[in-house]
Amino acid sequence: MTSSLKKSVLIIGGGAVGAIAALNLEVGGLASVTLVLRSNYNAVSEHGFDIKSCDHGSIPAWKPSIVRNSIPDIIKESLPPYDYILLCTKNIPDIPPTVVNLVAPALPRNNTHTTLILLQNGLHIYRPFLETHPQTPVLSGISMIGSEETSPGQIIQDEGDKLLIGAFPNPNIDTPSSAALEFVNIYKNGGKTDCKLSEDVLHDRWRKLVYNACLNPICAILGLDTGRLRLAANGEVTEHLVRPAMQEIVEAAKANGVVLDEGVVQMMIDADPLQSYLSPSMYSDVRKGNFIEHENLLGEPLREGKKAGVKMPTIEVLYHMAKGIQWRTMEKRGMVDIPSKNV
Ligand SMILES: NC(=O)C1=CN([C@@H]2O[C@H](COP(=O)(O)OP(=O)(O)OC[C@H]3O[C@@H](n4cnc5c(N)ncnc54)[C@H](OP(=O)(O)O)[C@@H]3O)[C@@H](O)[C@H]2O)C=CC1
Numbered sequence: 647m648t649s650s651l652k653k654s655v656l657i658i659g660g661g662a663v664g665a666i667a668a669l670n671l672e673v674g675g676l677a678s679v680t681l682v683l684r685s686n687y688n689a690v691s692e693h694g695f696d697i698k699s700c701d702h703g704s705i706p707a708w709k710p711s712i713v714r715n716s717i718p719d720i721i722k723e724s725l726p727p728y729d730y731i732l733l734c735t736k737n738i739p740d741i742p743p744t745v746v747n748l749v750a751p752a753l754p755r756n757n758t759h760t761t762l763i764l765l766q767n768g769l770h771i772y773r774p775f776l777e778t779h780p781q782t783p784v785l786s787g788i789s790m791i792g793s794e795e796t797s798p799g800q801i802i803q804d805e806g807d808k809l810l811i812g813a814f815p816n817p818n819i820d821t822p823s824s825a826a827l828e829f830v831n832i833y834k835n836g837g838k839t840d841c842k843l844s845e846d847v848l849h850d851r852w853r854k855l856v857y858n859a860c861l862n863p864i865c866a867i868l869g870l871d872t873g874r875l876r877l878a879a880n881g882e883v884t885e886h887l888v889r890p891a892m893q894e895i896v897e898a899a900k901a902n903g904v905v906l907d908e909g910v911v912q913m914m915i916d917a918d919p920l921q922s923y924l925s926p927s928m929y930s931d932v933r934k935g936n937f938i939e940h941e942n943l944l945g946e947p948l949r950e951g952k953k954a955g956v957k958m959p960t961i962e963v964l965y966h967m968a969k970g971i972q973w974r975t976m977e978k979r980g981m982v983d984i985p986s987k988n989v
């Protein structure tokens with residue numbers, strides 16, 4: 647039974663980020679977590695997660711309050727609405743189901759109670775909800791964690807959990823910044839994580855794209871982690887590929903009214919300690935044969951930049967290479983038909 651002092655939190659997606667978010671929330675003692683899993687459901691429901699975390703230490707066989715393998719249908723199951731729904735899946739608008747359809751059973755269109763938090767990378771990811779859920783407060787979760795699920799239920803977190811929470815704009819409701827503040831307090835209560843209020847979500851999302859629009863696809867395409875990428879060809883790949891790509895994102899942000907701090911490019915190049923040899927999430931996805939988030943990480947900033955008249959040749963090439971990778975995965979999964987080979 648959920649204590650009346652605890653907030654009910656539904657987390658959808660218990661991979662690298664969702665599992666650590668579930669752990670943080672339960673450790674803090676102010677939330678009771680229901681975690682929806684898919685491919686790792688059997689492993690976790692039978693054995694729990696084995697977590698090796700730079701923030702929490704080594705935690706074997708850990709489970710949150712409730713683990714399920716389907717999104718709760720709160721109407722059919724006569725469940726009270728959750729206080730928060732935290733979306734921790736990959737956000738891939740080009741592959742169904744869309745995130746809107748995914749949360750639908752737990753989030754009726756006329757919802758006003760539940761606050762939705764998108765703990766996902768990318769630009770403008772709140773926009774589809776403005777149409778379908780106009781009265782739902784939607785928060786942005788920008789995570790600088792480094793975490794990976796190496797096999798079902800095995801989580802390795804090797805970069806500390808730094809999370810920025812803030813309200814996405816919604817002209818239909820008062821800015822839900824009080825919900826953002828409440829969630830920050832719930833999340834940081836365990837004392838293991840650095841969770842803060844984001845004062846300017848658009849700025850913070852563009853800033854993180856300097857990393858994600860560049861290092862994620864470049865590492866995924868080259869098959870190199872961020873440490874090896876910096877070492878490659880005595881730094882030439884960084885100077886002639888990573889830095890120009892990052893500079894294009896800075897220019898696109900500026901043309902859209904978002905001025906990023908001077909030095910942000912160098913800061914993002916050096917963001918990970920070299921010897922952590924960190925695999926950005928898109929590189930992990932390509933290795934696992936999963937779909938990638940190139941539309942929100944590359945496509946959206948590219949479209950916004952070009953609309954504002956910025957030339958983005960490096961990002962454009964990366965975007966189309968990422969599209970090719972997505973198509974390759976679709977073909978492997980039988981989602982596209984190709985003409986047969988001539989004999
Ligand atoms: N990993 C990292 O270090 C960071 C990631 N991010 C961002 O966080 C978000 C989550 O990434 P990450 O945790 O790495 O991703 P993972 O792929 O590790 O985890 C996503 C999880 O969501 C599950 N999922 C997908 N669809 C459903 C569904 N319909 N029902 C239930 N579960 C589902 C996946 O299951 P299945 O295995 O079946 O596909 C998987 O377990 C992304 O937007 C990413 O860009 C941000 C900062 C850092």
Ligand SMILES: CC(C)(CO)C(=O)C(=O)O
Pocket residue numbers: 767789790791792793857858862925926927928
């Ligand atoms: C930069 C990083 C690793 C988080 O800090 C990330 O966002 C990702 O892997 O997609």
